[in-house]
Amino acid sequence: MKCSKCNNKAIYERKWEGRAYCGSCLSEQVERKVKQTIRENNLIEKGEIIAVGLSGGKDSTTLLYILHKYFSKTNQIIAISIDEGIEGYRNETLERAKKLACVLGIEHKIFSYKKIFGINLDEIPEILGEKQKINWCTWCGVFRRYILNQAAKAINADKLAVGHNLDDEVQGIFMNFFKGDLSRFQRLGAKPGIIGSKKFVQRIKPFFEILEKEILIYAMINGIPFSNAECPHSEEIMRRTTAEMINKLEFEYPGTKFQILNFYEKLRPFMTAVEIKENIRSCENCGEPTSRTNCMACELFDKLNLNLIEKSLQ
Ligand code: SF4
Ligand code: ZN
Numbered sequence: 001m002k003c004s005k006c007n008n009k010a011i012y013e014r015k016w017e018g019r020a021y022c023g024s025c026l027s028e029q030v031e032r033k034v035k036q037t038i039r040e041n042n043l044i045e046k047g048e049i050i051a052v053g054l055s056g057g058k059d060s061t062t063l064l065y066i067l068h069k070y071f072s073k074t075n076q077i078i079a080i081s082i083d084e085g086i087e088g089y090r091n092e093t094l095e096r097a098k099k100l101a102c103v104l105g106i107e108h109k110i111f112s113y114k115k116i117f118g119i120n121l122d123e124i125p126e127i128l129g130e131k132q133k134i135n136w137c138t139w140c141g142v143f144r145r146y147i148l149n150q151a152a153k154a155i156n157a158d159k160l161a162v163g164h165n166l167d168d169e170v171q172g173i174f175m176n177f178f179k180g181d182l183s184r185f186q187r188l189g190a191k192p193g194i195i196g197s198k199k200f201v202q203r204i205k206p207f208f209e210i211l212e213k214e215i216l217i218y219a220m221i222n223g224i225p226f227s228n229a230e231c232p233h234s235e236e237i238m239r240r241t242t243a244e245m246i247n248k249l250e251f252e253y254p255g256t257k258f259q260i261l262n263f264y265e266k267l268r269p270f271m272t273a274v275e276i277k278e279n280i281r282s283c284e285n286c287g288e289p290t291s292r293t294n295c296m297a298c299e300l301f302d303k304l305n306l307n308l309i310e311k312s313l314q
Contacts, residue, residue: 012217016255023221030218034066034206041190043204044159046074051157051201053148054079054101054108056093058219059163061100061226063207065219067161068104080151080160082144083112085120086231093227100225109155111147119304121233127304136233142297152201164205167212167243170260174242186271188264199287211257 001010003022010020021029038044044067052067054060067077079101083090094110101108114120119127121143125134152160164172169188176185190208207215219226249256283295294302 011221012214016258023217026214027218027221030210030214031066031070033210035070037190037209038204038206041204043161043190043206044071044075048158049076049078049156051148051152051155051160052077052079053160053162054081054097055163056081056095056097056100056227057163058216058224058226058228059165059207059212061096061224062215062219062222063161063163064100064104064106065222065224067206068106072106077106078155078157079106079108080148080155081108081110082147082151083110083114084140084144085113085122086233087122089229089231092229096225096227103225109151111151113143113147116147117143117304124304135235137236138296139300140233142300146297149200157201159204160201161204161206163207163215165207165210165212165215166257166261167246169205169208170246170257171239171242173260173264174246175238178238178242186268189268209258209261 001013001020002008003010003025004019005025006022008022008025011023012026013020044050050067050071052060052064054064064077064079071077079097081094081097083094098108098110121136121140124139128134148160172188173185176182176188190205192203192205218224246257246260283293283298285294285298292299
Protein backbone atom coordinates (compact mmCIF):
# COMPACT_ATOMS: atom_id res chain seq x y z
CA MET A 1 0.00 0.00 0.00
CA LYS A 2 1.39 3.41 -1.01
CA CYS A 3 0.87 6.80 0.62
CA SER A 4 -1.88 8.65 -1.27
CA LYS A 5 0.08 11.90 -0.94
CA CYS A 6 3.75 11.11 -1.56
CA ASN A 7 3.80 7.54 -2.89
CA ASN A 8 6.11 6.32 -0.10
CA LYS A 9 5.20 3.16 1.79
CA ALA A 10 1.95 3.72 3.69
CA ILE A 11 1.68 2.73 7.35
CA TYR A 12 -1.95 3.68 7.96
CA GLU A 13 -5.20 3.52 6.06
CA ARG A 14 -8.03 5.97 6.66
CA LYS A 15 -10.84 3.72 5.50
CA TRP A 16 -13.60 6.36 5.54
CA GLU A 17 -11.48 8.59 3.31
CA GLY A 18 -10.30 5.78 1.05
CA ARG A 19 -6.74 7.08 1.48
CA ALA A 20 -3.53 5.75 3.00
CA TYR A 21 -0.63 7.67 4.54
CA CYS A 22 3.05 7.25 5.32
CA GLY A 23 4.24 8.33 8.78
CA SER A 24 5.26 11.83 7.79
CA CYS A 25 2.11 12.57 5.76
CA LEU A 26 -0.09 11.27 8.59
CA SER A 27 1.77 13.54 11.05
CA GLU A 28 1.12 16.46 8.75
CA GLN A 29 -2.58 15.56 8.53
CA VAL A 30 -2.93 15.30 12.31
CA GLU A 31 -1.17 18.64 12.91
CA ARG A 32 -3.24 20.36 10.23
CA LYS A 33 -6.48 19.10 11.78
CA VAL A 34 -5.44 20.20 15.28
CA LYS A 35 -4.60 23.70 14.01
CA GLN A 36 -7.92 23.83 12.15
CA THR A 37 -9.86 22.79 15.29
CA ILE A 38 -8.07 25.48 17.32
CA ARG A 39 -8.71 28.14 14.68
CA GLU A 40 -12.35 27.32 13.94
CA ASN A 41 -13.31 27.08 17.62
CA ASN A 42 -11.17 30.03 18.79
CA LEU A 43 -9.47 27.80 21.32
CA ILE A 44 -6.21 29.75 21.65
CA GLU A 45 -5.67 33.47 21.20
CA LYS A 46 -2.26 35.05 20.76
CA GLY A 47 -0.64 35.95 24.09
CA GLU A 48 -2.81 33.73 26.25
CA ILE A 49 -1.26 31.57 28.96
CA ILE A 50 -2.07 27.95 28.17
CA ALA A 51 -1.98 25.35 30.92
CA VAL A 52 -1.75 21.80 29.60
CA GLY A 53 -2.99 18.89 31.71
CA LEU A 54 -0.12 16.42 31.37
CA SER A 55 -0.75 12.90 32.65
CA GLY A 56 2.11 11.26 30.79
CA GLY A 57 -0.17 9.13 28.59
CA LYS A 58 -0.14 9.32 24.79
CA ASP A 59 -2.87 11.97 24.43
CA SER A 60 -1.54 14.56 26.85
CA THR A 61 2.11 14.16 25.85
CA THR A 62 1.21 14.48 22.16
CA LEU A 63 -0.92 17.53 22.94
CA LEU A 64 1.96 19.22 24.76
CA TYR A 65 4.31 18.35 21.88
CA ILE A 66 2.04 19.84 19.19
CA LEU A 67 1.07 22.94 21.20
CA HIS A 68 4.74 23.57 21.89
CA LYS A 69 5.57 23.12 18.20
CA TYR A 70 3.02 25.66 16.98
CA PHE A 71 2.25 28.01 19.86
CA SER A 72 5.38 28.38 21.99
CA LYS A 73 6.42 31.52 20.13
CA THR A 74 3.11 33.32 20.66
CA ASN A 75 1.91 31.83 23.95
CA GLN A 76 3.27 30.81 27.31
CA ILE A 77 2.71 27.10 27.78
CA ILE A 78 2.86 25.52 31.24
CA ALA A 79 2.38 21.81 31.90
CA ILE A 80 0.40 20.71 34.95
CA SER A 81 0.48 17.15 36.28
CA ILE A 82 -1.50 15.64 39.11
CA ASP A 83 -0.09 12.95 41.36
CA GLU A 84 -3.10 11.15 42.83
CA GLY A 85 -0.94 8.81 44.87
CA ILE A 86 -1.68 5.58 43.01
CA GLU A 87 0.91 2.96 43.82
CA GLY A 88 2.65 1.32 40.87
CA TYR A 89 1.06 3.58 38.26
CA ARG A 90 1.45 7.30 38.59
CA ASN A 91 5.22 7.26 39.17
CA GLU A 92 5.82 5.76 35.74
CA THR A 93 3.51 8.16 33.90
CA LEU A 94 4.97 11.14 35.78
CA GLU A 95 8.47 10.14 34.71
CA ARG A 96 7.44 10.36 31.04
CA ALA A 97 5.68 13.66 31.68
CA LYS A 98 8.80 15.11 33.33
CA LYS A 99 11.00 13.83 30.54
CA LEU A 100 8.94 15.43 27.79
CA ALA A 101 8.58 18.76 29.59
CA CYS A 102 12.35 18.77 30.15
CA VAL A 103 13.16 17.93 26.50
CA LEU A 104 10.82 20.69 25.27
CA GLY A 105 12.03 23.15 27.92
CA ILE A 106 8.48 23.71 29.23
CA GLU A 107 7.73 24.77 32.79
CA HIS A 108 6.17 21.79 34.56
CA LYS A 109 4.23 21.91 37.82
CA ILE A 110 3.23 18.80 39.72
CA PHE A 111 0.44 18.91 42.31
CA SER A 112 -0.18 15.95 44.57
CA TYR A 113 -3.31 14.87 46.45
CA LYS A 114 -1.06 14.13 49.41
CA LYS A 115 0.30 17.66 49.59
CA ILE A 116 -3.03 19.39 49.00
CA PHE A 117 -5.55 17.10 50.67
CA GLY A 118 -3.16 15.35 53.04
CA ILE A 119 -4.05 11.93 51.64
CA ASN A 120 -3.30 9.71 48.68
CA LEU A 121 -6.17 8.34 46.59
CA ASP A 122 -5.15 4.84 47.66
CA GLU A 123 -5.82 5.74 51.32
CA ILE A 124 -9.45 6.84 50.90
CA PRO A 125 -11.20 3.48 51.61
CA GLU A 126 -9.22 3.12 54.82
CA ILE A 127 -10.06 6.66 55.94
CA LEU A 128 -13.75 6.12 55.22
CA GLY A 129 -13.60 2.84 57.10
CA GLU A 130 -15.77 1.32 54.43
CA LYS A 131 -15.52 -2.39 53.82
CA GLN A 132 -17.06 -2.21 50.40
CA LYS A 133 -15.00 -0.86 47.52
CA ILE A 134 -15.26 2.82 46.73
CA ASN A 135 -15.90 4.06 43.21
CA TRP A 136 -12.30 5.08 42.58
CA CYS A 137 -12.88 7.05 39.39
CA THR A 138 -15.63 9.17 40.93
CA TRP A 139 -13.41 10.24 43.81
CA CYS A 140 -10.36 10.60 41.63
CA GLY A 141 -12.15 12.57 38.90
CA VAL A 142 -13.74 15.03 41.33
CA PHE A 143 -10.43 15.65 43.11
CA ARG A 144 -8.53 15.99 39.84
CA ARG A 145 -10.99 18.48 38.30
CA TYR A 146 -10.79 20.53 41.47
CA ILE A 147 -6.97 20.63 41.54
CA LEU A 148 -6.58 21.22 37.82
CA ASN A 149 -8.89 24.19 37.98
CA GLN A 150 -7.23 25.63 41.07
CA ALA A 151 -3.77 25.03 39.58
CA ALA A 152 -4.71 26.70 36.30
CA LYS A 153 -6.04 29.69 38.24
CA ALA A 154 -2.88 29.81 40.39
CA ILE A 155 -0.69 30.21 37.31
CA ASN A 156 -3.10 32.75 35.77
CA ALA A 157 -3.83 30.48 32.82
CA ASP A 158 -6.38 31.71 30.31
CA LYS A 159 -7.13 28.21 29.03
CA LEU A 160 -6.63 24.67 30.29
CA ALA A 161 -5.89 22.30 27.41
CA VAL A 162 -6.76 18.63 27.89
CA GLY A 163 -5.94 15.65 25.68
CA HIS A 164 -9.49 14.35 25.07
CA ASN A 165 -9.67 12.80 21.63
CA LEU A 166 -12.52 11.98 19.24
CA ASP A 167 -13.03 8.54 20.80
CA ASP A 168 -13.37 10.09 24.28
CA GLU A 169 -15.80 12.68 22.93
CA VAL A 170 -18.06 10.16 21.21
CA GLN A 171 -18.01 7.95 24.31
CA GLY A 172 -19.02 11.02 26.36
CA ILE A 173 -21.93 11.79 24.02
CA PHE A 174 -23.28 8.23 24.33
CA MET A 175 -22.66 7.83 28.05
CA ASN A 176 -24.55 11.02 28.90
CA PHE A 177 -27.27 9.94 26.51
CA PHE A 178 -27.51 6.51 28.21
CA LYS A 179 -27.60 8.13 31.64
CA GLY A 180 -30.17 10.70 30.53
CA ASP A 181 -27.84 13.46 31.74
CA LEU A 182 -28.93 16.40 29.57
CA SER A 183 -26.98 18.89 31.57
CA ARG A 184 -23.62 17.19 30.93
CA PHE A 185 -24.67 16.18 27.43
CA GLN A 186 -24.94 19.81 26.39
CA ARG A 187 -21.60 20.70 27.97
CA LEU A 188 -19.37 18.61 25.68
CA GLY A 189 -17.41 19.87 22.67
CA ALA A 190 -14.17 21.72 21.98
CA LYS A 191 -14.86 24.20 24.80
CA PRO A 192 -16.60 22.06 27.41
CA GLY A 193 -18.18 23.14 30.66
CA ILE A 194 -19.71 26.45 31.50
CA ILE A 195 -18.35 29.05 29.13
CA GLY A 196 -17.60 32.45 30.59
CA SER A 197 -17.70 31.47 34.27
CA LYS A 198 -15.01 33.28 36.28
CA LYS A 199 -14.82 30.34 38.67
CA PHE A 200 -13.48 28.02 36.02
CA VAL A 201 -10.54 28.30 33.71
CA GLN A 202 -11.94 27.50 30.27
CA ARG A 203 -11.05 23.98 29.22
CA ILE A 204 -10.17 23.38 25.60
CA LYS A 205 -9.91 20.11 23.65
CA PRO A 206 -7.69 20.61 20.58
CA PHE A 207 -7.86 16.82 19.88
CA PHE A 208 -11.62 16.40 19.97
CA GLU A 209 -11.68 15.72 16.23
CA ILE A 210 -8.65 13.39 16.17
CA LEU A 211 -9.01 9.62 16.41
CA GLU A 212 -7.26 7.94 19.33
CA LYS A 213 -5.34 5.57 17.08
CA GLU A 214 -3.99 8.45 14.98
CA ILE A 215 -2.68 10.11 18.14
CA LEU A 216 -0.99 6.85 19.12
CA ILE A 217 0.67 6.51 15.71
CA TYR A 218 1.68 10.19 15.74
CA ALA A 219 3.29 9.79 19.19
CA MET A 220 5.19 6.71 18.09
CA ILE A 221 6.53 8.07 14.82
CA ASN A 222 7.55 11.36 16.42
CA GLY A 223 9.39 9.66 19.27
CA ILE A 224 7.28 11.26 21.99
CA PRO A 225 7.95 9.67 25.40
CA PHE A 226 4.64 8.45 26.82
CA SER A 227 3.47 5.80 29.22
CA ASN A 228 1.12 2.93 28.44
CA ALA A 229 0.62 2.11 32.11
CA GLU A 230 -2.96 1.37 33.12
CA CYS A 231 -4.41 2.56 36.36
CA PRO A 232 -5.04 -0.41 38.70
CA HIS A 233 -8.27 1.23 39.87
CA SER A 234 -9.72 1.69 36.39
CA GLU A 235 -13.25 0.37 36.60
CA GLU A 236 -15.18 2.46 34.17
CA ILE A 237 -17.19 -0.50 32.94
CA MET A 238 -19.82 1.61 31.22
CA ARG A 239 -17.16 3.56 29.32
CA ARG A 240 -15.46 0.33 28.23
CA THR A 241 -18.74 -1.19 27.01
CA THR A 242 -19.63 2.02 25.19
CA ALA A 243 -16.17 2.17 23.58
CA GLU A 244 -16.46 -1.44 22.40
CA MET A 245 -19.87 -0.77 20.88
CA ILE A 246 -18.66 2.35 19.04
CA ASN A 247 -15.45 0.63 17.85
CA LYS A 248 -17.52 -2.23 16.44
CA LEU A 249 -19.71 0.24 14.54
CA GLU A 250 -16.63 2.10 13.30
CA PHE A 251 -15.13 -1.15 12.06
CA GLU A 252 -18.31 -2.12 10.17
CA TYR A 253 -19.09 1.41 8.99
CA PRO A 254 -15.87 3.47 8.77
CA GLY A 255 -16.44 7.13 9.59
CA THR A 256 -19.13 6.47 12.23
CA LYS A 257 -17.23 8.32 14.97
CA PHE A 258 -17.01 11.45 12.84
CA GLN A 259 -20.69 11.18 11.92
CA ILE A 260 -21.69 10.98 15.58
CA LEU A 261 -19.58 14.05 16.42
CA ASN A 262 -20.95 15.94 13.40
CA PHE A 263 -24.49 15.15 14.47
CA TYR A 264 -23.75 16.34 18.01
CA GLU A 265 -22.24 19.59 16.71
CA LYS A 266 -25.34 20.19 14.54
CA LEU A 267 -27.51 19.66 17.60
CA ARG A 268 -25.53 22.07 19.77
CA PRO A 269 -27.09 25.39 18.61
CA PHE A 270 -30.55 24.03 19.39
CA MET A 271 -29.47 22.96 22.85
CA THR A 272 -28.14 26.40 23.78
CA ALA A 273 -31.11 28.14 22.13
CA VAL A 274 -33.66 26.10 24.06
CA GLU A 275 -31.60 26.14 27.28
CA ILE A 276 -32.37 22.83 28.86
CA LYS A 277 -34.02 23.34 32.19
CA GLU A 278 -32.35 21.00 34.66
CA ASN A 279 -32.95 23.07 37.75
CA ILE A 280 -29.28 24.04 37.95
CA ARG A 281 -28.28 26.24 40.88
CA SER A 282 -25.07 27.14 42.69
CA CYS A 283 -23.53 24.92 45.34
CA GLU A 284 -24.10 26.59 48.71
CA ASN A 285 -20.51 25.89 49.71
CA CYS A 286 -18.40 26.57 46.62
CA GLY A 287 -20.72 28.08 44.04
CA GLU A 288 -20.18 25.36 41.44
CA PRO A 289 -23.26 24.59 39.32
CA THR A 290 -25.21 21.67 40.72
CA SER A 291 -28.73 20.34 40.88
CA ARG A 292 -28.33 19.71 44.61
CA THR A 293 -27.72 21.93 47.66
CA ASN A 294 -24.03 21.04 47.70
CA CYS A 295 -22.09 19.86 44.67
CA MET A 296 -20.50 16.44 44.30
CA ALA A 297 -17.02 17.77 45.14
CA CYS A 298 -18.20 19.36 48.38
CA GLU A 299 -20.12 16.23 49.35
CA LEU A 300 -17.03 14.06 48.87
CA PHE A 301 -14.76 16.54 50.63
CA ASP A 302 -17.22 16.58 53.49
CA LYS A 303 -17.05 12.80 53.89
CA LEU A 304 -13.30 13.18 54.45
CA ASN A 305 -13.77 16.20 56.73
CA LEU A 306 -12.03 18.40 54.19
CA ASN A 307 -13.14 21.86 53.27
CA LEU A 308 -10.59 23.16 50.85
CA ILE A 309 -12.85 24.98 48.45
CA GLU A 310 -11.25 28.19 47.21
CA LYS A 311 -7.94 27.31 48.85
CA SER A 312 -5.18 28.69 46.67
CA LEU A 313 -2.50 26.32 45.44
CA GLN A 314 0.13 29.01 45.04
FE1 SF4 B 1 -8.28 8.01 38.59
FE2 SF4 B 1 -9.97 6.18 37.59
FE3 SF4 B 1 -8.21 7.42 36.00
FE4 SF4 B 1 -7.38 5.67 37.83
S1 SF4 B 1 -8.69 5.22 36.05
S2 SF4 B 1 -6.46 7.65 37.39
S3 SF4 B 1 -8.82 6.03 39.50
S4 SF4 B 1 -9.93 8.38 37.09
ZN1 ZN C 1 -19.48 22.69 45.94
